[in-house]
Amino acid sequence: MAQLEEEPAFSSTPQVPDFSFPAPSEFKAVSFDEAALAAKGKDYLAEGPCQHAEAVGDAALFSPCCTNGGYAFPDLSFAGYGFLVDGYERDHTIRFDWEEKGNLGDAWLGLADFNNDRWTWTLMPNSDVFETDFTEYVNGTGDLLIVTMITGENSWELNSVRIGQETASIRSIDPAVPYGMVGMQRTFSADVIGVEPYTYAWDFGGGATPNTSDEANPVVTLGAKGFYPCSLTLTNDYGNDTFEFTLEVDALPEQLPDITSASPTSGDSGDHVTFTFVNSGAAAHTFSWNFGGGAIPNTSTAENPSVMLSGDGIYHCTLQATNDAGSDYYNFDINISCGG
Numbered sequence: 001m002a003q004l005e006e007e008p009a010f011s012s013t014p015q016v017p018d019f020s021f022p023a024p025s026e027f028k029a030v031s032f033d034e035a036a037l038a039a040k041g042k043d044y045l046a047e048g049p050c051q052h053a054e055a056v057g058d059a060a061l062f063s064p065c066c067t068n069g070g071y072a073f074p075d076l077s078f079a080g081y082g083f084l085v086d087g088y089e090r091d092h093t094i095r096f097d098w099e100e101k102g103n104l105g106d107a108w109l110g111l112a113d114f115n116n117d118r119w120t121w122t123l124m125p126n127s128d129v130f131e132t133d134f135t136e137y138v139n140g141t142g143d144l145l146i147v148t149m150i151t152g153e154n155s156w157e158l159n160s161v162r163i164g165q166e167t168a169s170i171r172s173i174d175p176a177v178p179y180g181m182v183g184m185q186r187t188f189s190a191d192v193i194g195v196e197p198y199t200y201a202w203d204f205g206g207g208a209t210p211n212t213s214d215e216a217n218p219v220v221t222l223g224a225k226g227f228y229p230c231s232l233t234l235t236n237d238y239g240n241d242t243f244e245f246t247l248e249v250d251a252l253p254e255q256l257p258d259i260t261s262a263s264p265t266s267g268d269s270g271d272h273v274t275f276t277f278v279n280s281g282a283a284a285h286t287f288s289w290n291f292g293g294g295a296i297p298n299t300s301t302a303e304n305p306s307v308m309l310s311g312d313g314i315y316h317c318t319l320q321a322t323n324d325a326g327s328d329y330y331n332f333d334i335n336i337s338c339g340g
């Protein structure tokens with residue numbers, strides 16, 4: 001009896017028993033479901049529909065049924081399955097879940113290379129789960145054809161084969177760079193795959209109100225300035241996935257002061273006066289007065305300086321009001337008369 005020898009994964013010329021396995025173009029037709037992603041595999045020999053085939057959300061799940069069909073090599077069993085995956089841009093994964101294996105032979109996965117009309121074989125490891133990507137093996141019409149080939153005196157107990165993603169998985173969130181200003185509203189969403197229904201658990205790390213949400217697309221109001229560690233946990237009947245991200249909340253850009261008037265603008269020499277102003281812009285943090293030689297003292301950094309008017313004539317004055325955004329300059333004249 002010929003024996004399988006281990007080959008590197010995806011070898012184009014695997015060593016298999018002395019059996020002329022038909023090329024993909026010659027392989028007996030399988031039934032492709034009309035759904036965008038569904039499995040209705042047909043056993044290569046028996047041509048019977050695969051048992052328990054079902055499309056579940058973004059995945060196709062089925063239980064294969066290998067057979068040897070009474071060939072000259074009774075230690076070889078295999079089955080072929082066809083899938084229609086045209087337009088399916090989600091998870092391009094084949095997953096094999098083994099129930100029992102024991103001291104049996106080797107298990108091979110054959111993927112039909114339609115461009116070269118040959119099979120690409122992978123020797124599956126002796127583990128409970130095996131996954132591989134099938135992207136490059138989907139032909140121009142969206143067909144995917146796979147074969148499971150098992151050697152040994154008994155078939156392995158293959159529990160199920162999955163095409164696509166069952167377990168809840170988060171591909172990305174929107175906005176991709178979570179950022180906003182204090183007090184602004186933001187709507188969050190996520191690109192997810194798996195089998196519905198899902199439950200959502202958003203946590204905004206103290207950076208938003210509400211701080212948590214079980215909605216798919218929560219609307220929140222951003223809180224104080226800072227960086228907040230956030231997360232989304234997505235759960236379905238098959239498992240869960242957590243996506244962590246950082247929310248940055250920035251302060252609103254501060255506006256400049258806008259001084260529109262200052263007073264008094266007249267007086268008698270020797271008068272003691274207090275200067276005031278009108279600011280229609282953002283609050284100022286520092287002040288710089290210059291009275292052009294018409295007051296004692298002539299300059300001040302007080303918000304409302306008290307001075308004594310001095311001189312006789314018109315004096316050109318300036319007030320500079322400053323905050324973190326910059327400065328505003330206001331020029332005004334004061335007419336000082338000599339008393340008498």
